[in-house]
Amino acid sequence: MRALSVGERLPELALPITxxxxxxxxxxxxxxxDVHHDRDRAQAAGSQDIFVNILTSTALCxxxxxxxxxxxxxxxxxxxxxxxxxxxxxxxxxxxxVAAVEDGVAxxxxxxxVSLGDHVTGTVRIAC
Amino acid sequence: MTGDITDEVDATVQAAxxxxxxxxxxxERLARDPVNQPRIDDxxxxxxxxxxxxxxxxxxxxxxxxxxVWTMYGLGGRAPERDPLHAMMNILTDLGLTxxxxxxxxxxxxxxxxxxEQVRVTTALxxxxxxxxxxxxxxxxxxxxxxxxxxxxxxxGVASEKVASMHFxxxxxxxxxxxxxxxx
Numbered sequence: 001m002r003a004l005s006v007g008e009r010l011p012e013l014a015l016p017i018t019x020x021x022x023x024x025x026x027x028x029x030x031x032x033x034d035v036h037h038d039r040d041r042a043q044a045a046g047s048q049d050i051f052v053n054i055l056t057s058t059a060l061c062x063x064x065x066x067x068x069x070x071x072x073x074x075x076x077x078x079x080x081x082x083x084x085x086x087x088x089x090x091x092x093x094x095x096x097x098v099a100a101v102e103d104g105v106a107x108x109x110x111x112x113x114v115s116l117g118d119h120v121t122g123t124v125r126i127a128c
Numbered sequence: 129m130t131g132d133i134t135d136e137v138d139a140t141v142q143a144a145x146x147x148x149x150x151x152x153x154x155x156e157r158l159a160r161d162p163v164n165q166p167r168i169d170d171x172x173x174x175x176x177x178x179x180x181x182x183x184x185x186x187x188x189x190x191x192x193x194x195x196x197v198w199t200m201y202g203l204g205g206r207a208p209e210r211d212p213l214h215a216m217m218n219i220l221t222d223l224g225l226t227x228x229x230x231x232x233x234x235x236x237x238x239x240x241x242x243x244x245e246q247v248r249v250t251t252a253l254x255x256x257x258x259x260x261x262x263x264x265x266x267x268x269x270x271x272x273x274x275x276x277x278x279x280x281x282x283x284x285g286v287a288s289e290k291v292a293s294m295h296f297x298x299x300x301x302x303x304x305x306x307x308x309x310x311x312x
Contacts, residue, residue, distance in 0.1 A: 021174075028167075028174035030200035046303070054230045055196055059175050062193040071180035075192045079234035 004106045004128055010068045010096040015060065017114075019088045022050050029055035052086035057112065057120045064094040065108050065124040073126050076105055080122030090114045096124075104128060131266040132302045133259040137223050141268060144219045145256035148212050152252055153275060155211040159198040159247040163190050168243070171197065192237040195276050195292040199249040212253035213272040213296075220300040225267050232271075232297040238290055245278050247291070254295065267301025 015021075019039075026036035031053045034041040042050045061078050086092050096110040106128040112120040133141075161167070168190050172182050177191075185191055201207065207214035217228070241247065251274050258268030276292040 015176075024174040028171045029194075029197050030167075030202055032203040054233055055193075055200075056175070058193045058196075058233060058235065059171070059191070062191060063175050063177050063181070066181055067178055071178070071184045074240075075237055077234070077236040078193055079232075081232050082230050 004098050004101050006098050006101055008098045010064070010094075010108070010110075013064050013067065013094040015092045015094070017052065017086055017088050017090050017092055019050065022052055022086075022088055025056040025059070026053045029053060029059065031055055047085065047087075049087045049089075052092070052119070054082060057082065057086070060092070060094070060112065061110050061120065061122065061124050064096065064110060064112075065126060068096075069108075069126055076125040076127060078122065078124050080120050082120060083118045084114055084116035086112075086114050086119045090116075092119060099123065101128060131259060131261060133225075133266050138259055140223065141220065141256065141258075145216065145253070148216050148253045149255070151210070151212050153250045153273075155208050155251045157199060157208070157249055159249070160202060161198070163198060163241045163243050163245045163247065165243055167197070168194065188242050190241040190243065192240055192292070193235065195235065195237065195241065195247075196274070196294060198241075198247045199274075199276065212251050213270070216253050216256060216270055216272075217298075217300060220268065220270070225300045225302050227265055227267065227299075227301040227303040229264060229299045229301070230296070231269065231299050232295070234295040236293050238292060241278070241291060248277050248279070250275050250277070262299060262301065263304075264299060265301040265304040267299050269297055270300050271295060271297045 023037045035045055036050055036053045039050050058078050066073050092112050092114055094112045096108050099109040100107040106126050108124045111118055168185055251272055254271045254273045256268050256270050259266050274294045278289050278291050280287050
């Protein structure tokens with residue numbers, strides 16, 4: 001992998017959120033909680049709509065960093081903090097930068113923002 | 129204490145937390161299926177990974193953040209009675225802390241899994257911190273640790289290898305909205 005320098009920014013990645021995206025990713029992660037596929041149940045539970053599940057928030061951090069670093073990247077870990085829910089008809093926009101490079105591991109700081117604020121903030125550690 | 133959570137409730141929570149933390153790493157479960165290509169393909173399609181990643185993960189390796197996927201309970205699946213996280217959550221629910229919100233998920237990958245491997249997972253309750261007042265309501269931060277292993281048969285016997293781990297934190301709380309309803 002090419003040399004990384006602290007402060008280097010990743011290009012943004014904007015992902016439209018649709019009901020199909022929320023449902024298909026929840027099921028692809030084997031998460032059958034109704035708030036991820038049934039709008040009536042999600043609203044009864046106090047949500048505005050169905051929303052993206054946590055396994056997908058993590059997976060999309062993997063995708064975001066992989067698209068920038070290259071498909072052959074070796075991930076060491078993903079640590080995320082969850083914030084605003086990601087609802088259909090919103091856009092999840094990822095941004096990021098290289099936060100640290102040491103001992104063969106680069107720490108990439110990532111943020112995935114929706115219109116309500118930051119949906120996910122965290123770090124992805126990759127071998128470098 | 130002046131919040132919704134009385135000293136009596138807090139004492140019950142702290143006692144339960146101490147006991148369940150003492151169970152240690154337990155509730156071992158096998159993944160329903162071995163790591164397999166159809167599930168990897170469905171996941172890559174749903175997440176809309178680019179073609180280069182789809183090619184990489186068509187050659188035997190599984191995406192690392194799928195680690196947890198292999199041991200999800202499935203539709204209608206239920207946690208065992210002695211699962212530390214679910215036991216703690218049930219106690220809090222029964223005490224009126226019905227709200228739940230995932231706040232942190234930290235995964236560490238020791239290596240990538242490969243198609244055909246059979247994964248198992250254990251769970252431990254790590255900490256219960258609170259009561260704390262939050263924007264959602266008053267509650268506790270419950271942190272659990274999951275550890276994934278692959279067992280391989282060697283001439284010396286079964287070798288158990290840790291392949292991934294996760295710290296998962298949720299806020300378990302008394303929904304603030306319920307307090308407003310009660311007041312009206």
